[in-house]
Amino acid sequence: xxxxxxxxxxxxxxxxxxxxVLAGLVIGALFLVGTGADPFAAYGAVVTGSLGADGIGxxxxxVTSVLGMAxxxxxxxxxxxxxxxxxxxxxxxxxxxxxxxxxxPLPAPLTVVLALLAGITAGAGYAALAALCENRxxxxxxxxxxxxxxxxxxxxxxxxxxxxxxxxxxLPQTRRLPEGVALPAFGTSTVTFGLVxxxxxxxxxxxxxxRTAIGYEIRMTGLNPRFAAYAGVERKGLTLRLxxxxxxxxxxxxxxxxxxxxxxxxxxxxxxPGYTWTGLTAALLAAAAPLGTVLASFxxxxxxxxxxxxxxxxxxxxxxxxxxQAIVIVFLAARPSFSRxxxxxxxxxxxxxxxx
Amino acid sequence: xxxxxxxxxAAGVDTSGDAPAVDSxxxxxxxxxxxxxxxxxxxxxxxxxSVDLTVRRGEIHALMGExxxxxxxxxxxxxxxxxxxxxxxxIEGREVSxxxxxxxxxxxxxxxxxxxxxxxxxxxxxxxxxxxxPRRFGLLDRAAARRRVRELAEEHGxxxxxxxxxxxxxxxxxxxVEILKLLHRGARTLILDEPTAVLTPAEADALFAVLRSLTAxxxxxxxxxxxxxxxxxxxxNVTVLRDxxxxxxxxxxxxxxxxxxxxxxxxAVDLDRVHPExxxxxxxxxxxxxxxxxxxxxRLTVRAGEIVGIAGVAGNGQSELVEALAGLxxxxxxxxxxxxxxxxxASATERRAKGLxxxxxxRHAVGTAPAATVAxxxxxxxxxxxxxxxxxxxxxxxxxxxxxALVERxxxxxxxxxxxxxxxxxxxxxxxxxxxxxxxxxPLLLVEQPTRGVDIGAIQAIHDELVAYRDAGHAVLLVxxxxxxxxxxxxxxxxxxxxxxxxxxxxxxADEATLGLAMAGGTAEPVAATATAAATAVATPAxxxxxxxxxxxxxx
Numbered sequence: 080x081x082x083x084x085x086x087x088x089x090x091x092x093x094x095x096x097x098x099x100v101l102a103g104l105v106i107g108a109l110f111l112v113g114t115g116a117d118p119f120a121a122y123g124a125v126v127t128g129s130l131g132a133d134g135i136g137x138x139x140x141x142v143t144s145v146l147g148m149a150x151x152x153x154x155x156x157x158x159x160x161x162x163x164x165x166x167x168x169x170x171x172x173x174x175x176x177x178x179x180x181x182x183x184p185l186p187a188p189l190t191v192v193l194a195l196l197a198g199i200t201a202g203a204g205y206a207a208l209a210a211l212c213e214n215r216x217x218x219x220x221x222x223x224x225x226x227x228x229x230x231x232x233x234x235x236x237x238x239x240x241x242x243x244x245x246x247x248x249x250l251p252q253t254r255r256l257p258e259g260v261a262l263p264a265f266g267t268s269t270v271t272f273g274l275v276x277x278x279x280x281x282x283x284x285x286x287x288x289x290r291t292a293i294g295y296e297i298r299m300t301g302l303n304p305r306f307a308a309y310a311g312v313e314r315k316g317l318t319l320r321l322x323x324x325x326x327x328x329x330x331x332x333x334x335x336x337x338x339x340x341x342x343x344x345x346x347x348x349x350x351x352p353g354y355t356w357t358g359l360t361a362a363l364l365a366a367a368a369p370l371g372t373v374l375a376s377f378x379x380x381x382x383x384x385x386x387x388x389x390x391x392x393x394x395x396x397x398x399x400x401x402x403x404q405a406i407v408i409v410f411l412a413a414r415p416s417f418s419r420x421x422x423x424x425x426x427x428x429x430x431x432x433x434x435x
Numbered sequence: 436x437x438x439x440x441x442x443x444x445a446a447g448v449d450t451s452g453d454a455p456a457v458d459s460x461x462x463x464x465x466x467x468x469x470x471x472x473x474x475x476x477x478x479x480x481x482x483x484x485s486v487d488l489t490v491r492r493g494e495i496h497a498l499m500g501e502x503x504x505x506x507x508x509x510x511x512x513x514x515x516x517x518x519x520x521x522x523x524x525x526i527e528g529r530e531v532s533x534x535x536x537x538x539x540x541x542x543x544x545x546x547x548x549x550x551x552x553x554x555x556x557x558x559x560x561x562x563x564x565x566x567x568x569p570r571r572f573g574l575l576d577r578a579a580a581r582r583r584v585r586e587l588a589e590e591h592g593x594x595x596x597x598x599x600x601x602x603x604x605x606x607x608x609x610x611x612v613e614i615l616k617l618l619h620r621g622a623r624t625l626i627l628d629e630p631t632a633v634l635t636p637a638e639a640d641a642l643f644a645v646l647r648s649l650t651a652x653x654x655x656x657x658x659x660x661x662x663x664x665x666x667x668x669x670x671x672n673v674t675v676l677r678d679x680x681x682x683x684x685x686x687x688x689x690x691x692x693x694x695x696x697x698x699x700x701x702x703a704v705d706l707d708r709v710h711p712e713x714x715x716x717x718x719x720x721x722x723x724x725x726x727x728x729x730x731x732x733x734r735l736t737v738r739a740g741e742i743v744g745i746a747g748v749a750g751n752g753q754s755e756l757v758e759a760l761a762g763l764x765x766x767x768x769x770x771x772x773x774x775x776x777x778x779x780x781a782s783a784t785e786r787r788a789k790g791l792x793x794x795x796x797x798r799h800a801v802g803t804a805p806a807a808t809v810a811x812x813x814x815x816x817x818x819x820x821x822x823x824x825x826x827x828x829x830x831x832x833x834x835x836x837x838x839x840a841l842v843e844r845x846x847x848x849x850x851x852x853x854x855x856x857x858x859x860x861x862x863x864x865x866x867x868x869x870x871x872x873x874x875x876x877x878p879l880l881l882v883e884q885p886t887r888g889v890d891i892g893a894i895q896a897i898h899d900e901l902v903a904y905r906d907a908g909h910a911v912l913l914v915x916x917x918x919x920x921x922x923x924x925x926x927x928x929x930x931x932x933x934x935x936x937x938x939x940x941x942x943x944x945a946d947e948a949t950l951g952l953a954m955a956g957g958t959a960e961p962v963a964a965t966a967t968a969a970a971t972a973v974a975t976p977a978x979x980x981x982x983x984x985x986x987x988x989x990x991x
Binding site: 289290291292293294295296298299302303305306307308309310311312313 | 761762763783784786795800823828829
């Protein structure tokens with residue numbers, strides 16, 4: 080067991096992901112030096128601000144949303160499908176959970192479960208609609224999922240401004256959920272049981288990816304869709320199932336957002352932090368691999384939360400962390416050409432028969 | 436272009452004879468391409484080990500070797516795609532160092548790659564002049580481009596319509612476009628990489644006639660190939676590579692196929708083996724009036740213990756037929772029966788479950804996922820059946836054990852099952868693919884082009900596997916562009932032309948001339964020879980219209 084694991088470590092260190100992250104940090108440091116700031120102090124503030132006693136709670140609740148959305152995007156991405164409608168699916172999940180929470184006649188604990196299920200169902204159904212648009216009408220998934228997202232967020236916006244608006248409030252928000260209709264939190268922190276649900280989802284994804292026939296089919300579809308089709312993997316069905324799963328997790332994230340602080344649906348509160356896009360970035364960074372998606376989500380959550388505290392303590396604007404994120408992605412996007420060059424020199428003697 | 440006597444130590448150039456004769460290859464002609472001591476090392480491999488190659492003006496020089504022998508690397512070095520670690524290159528007597536194919540082209544070299552580099556949506560003329568366009572006021576002068584293509588085509592006997600869209604042309608004509616492209620740019624030495632892989636015997640003959648006329652004009656041709664027949668018929672000299680070294684330099688006139696094959700493989704090989712016939716049993720595959728895009732009212736049957744070969748020029752519906760049988764292409768009319776069950780509209784998965792396995796033509800794009808591991812590639816199709824638990828679990832240990840067993844059984848050369856399939860050579864990848872499909876033990880096996888681009892050693896192994904599979908009582912439908920393969924393996928040969936089976940022959944009657952004629956749409960013996968064959972695969976009336984020697988493009 081020892082050798083494969085050390086192999087794995089050296090491979091991970093040499094991987095383009097490590098390279099991109101390090102390159103991002105180095106270039107970020109150059110920016111900091113350029114503006115006269117101390118890079119060590121700034122990075123130190125990011126780390127202590129996000130992982131220190133004061134920040135870890137905020138980081139973990141950010142992880143809940145970022146990891147959730149990253150999973151939602153990674154699962155179809157594993158088969159080469161891109162779901163750009165995470166925002167819409169998440170918001171519908173949130174509004175469905177809010178409505179269920181407000182109007183369910185059941186006792187509070189059951190209402191919570193019901194609200195979660197409502198969120199999951201709403202997200203799944205809406206994402207499935209995008210899949211059907213591709214399967215039935217040939218609208219590319221990229222387009223159908225992205226465009227369906229806007230009416231969903233607009234609908235939620237309308238609902239909380241008019242029919243569901245909290246009476247007397249000036250904000251576009253629903254009433255607060257009844258007492259007890261909330262996910263249990265850990266101690267006094269803002270970290271809720273939602274984190275556990277998301278981690279469970281990640282575990283299930285890891286298991287399915289590595290150890291089930293469907294996970295195998297998904298991976299092979301991602302690596303070569305024609306190969307999968309040749310062996311009988313039915314693409315339309317797979318698209319539908321993957322999108323439904325993806326939307327279900329996005330809806331779950333929305334429901335968790337409503338069943339945690341502020342315990343209501345506030346227009347824009349789910350979409351404004353950009354979890355969908357951070358999640359997409361994390362999924363891309365990890366090439367949708369389960370473990371990598373978890374690590375990347377954690378990394379981005381640390382940057383997001385740590386950036387705020389860096390701004391407070393060192394006067395370096397938190398936008399720097401966004402610069403870091405962007406640099407990491409740019410380096411990763413450059414990966415194909417760069418690894419292709421390396422691979423070429425390695426493989427050409429082996430694959431002699433075919434000219435490049 | 437300056438030509439001066441070489442001062443290289445081992446060149447031995449004689450500048451006396453400068454005018455090559457047409458018929459007898461000019462042995463004394465000056466060297467056009469001289470590679471000396473070319474060494475190219477890749478991590479872990481010595482791809483070229485001090486290779487010398489001399490190609491003289493006006494000759495057709497065949498460069499032969501199995502996959503991995505280093506011929507591709509050598510041509511990459513010559514064409515400026517790779518830099519050698521050591522050695523020198525002289526072109527027409529001048530020492531050169533190419534940084535890119537562009538500089539190699541400027542020095543008069545041109546290469547036709549195995550996969551053509553053409554724009555399908557552009558016309559022939561546009562493709563030919565690409566990157567060397569005749570201009571007028573800074574814009575492409577289309578009239579001049581068309582004129583230029585016509586002139587070149589006429590001059591070299593490469594008839595092709597300058598206004599045709601390349602995407603609409605059959606493969607043989609696309610190859611002409613590639614050659615015209617090189618001639619337009621003034622290439623004096625043409626490198627052709629496996630040029631006949633996609634051609635019928637007649638088209639190949641036509642290609643060699645063109646090459647002959649080019650060499651008669653003083654141009655030089657380097658032919659990279661592994662086909663012995665055309666090397667013997669079409670080349671003047673042969674250089675054989677094995678394991679990165681030159682193992683033989685032969686004058687074609689003085690050598691034999693066996694000698695070249697022995698040099699290539701390093702052991703004596705039995706060429707053109709004809710396997711004994713099988714003993715057919717019950718009908719396994721029964722196709723009645725099948726129509727789909729490119730296939731019209733096709734009838735055929737394949738019995739257990741029988742290999743039925745489908746011969747035909749690429750593009751006459753063979754791929755479509757096989758895809759329709761495999762469930763990857765909808766059937767518009769007719770009926771397909773597998774062991775008595777109607778599978779006309781069954782999905783690919785259902786067909787596999789009912790006993791069908793399939794080796795597709797394109798092993799990189801369809802038959803495997805090159806980026807996935809060998810183990811994952813070997814698991815495909817088995818991942819829902821033998822390897823999975825009833826609940827859909829697929830334990831990685833089972834996948835790896837399965838892979839190890841198949842690697843062992845089919846002699847696939849892979850260091851571990853965890854390397855990506857893209858690291859395997861063409862022959863090994865094909866063994867992987869065939870091994871995976873044979874391992875299903877399905878009553879019906881569809882095989883397309885089982886040995887395309889595969890070296891001789893692997894070809895024999897693959898043929899033996901297919902015959903053993905037949906002898907175990909399975910039905911095999913074989914589609915191949917290699918007539919020798921069809922004749923060696925098939926118990927019955929059907930010829931497809933324009934989407935129909937136009938002729939059927941028993942093994943003993945399927946000689947190359949007869950098949951070649953039928954493949955071109957000719958109808959010397961319109962309907963099948965023997966009674967047994969006729970009973971199962973009757974030709975619909977063969978088109979009697981004058982058949983061009985190039986295949987007609989599909990109906991669209």
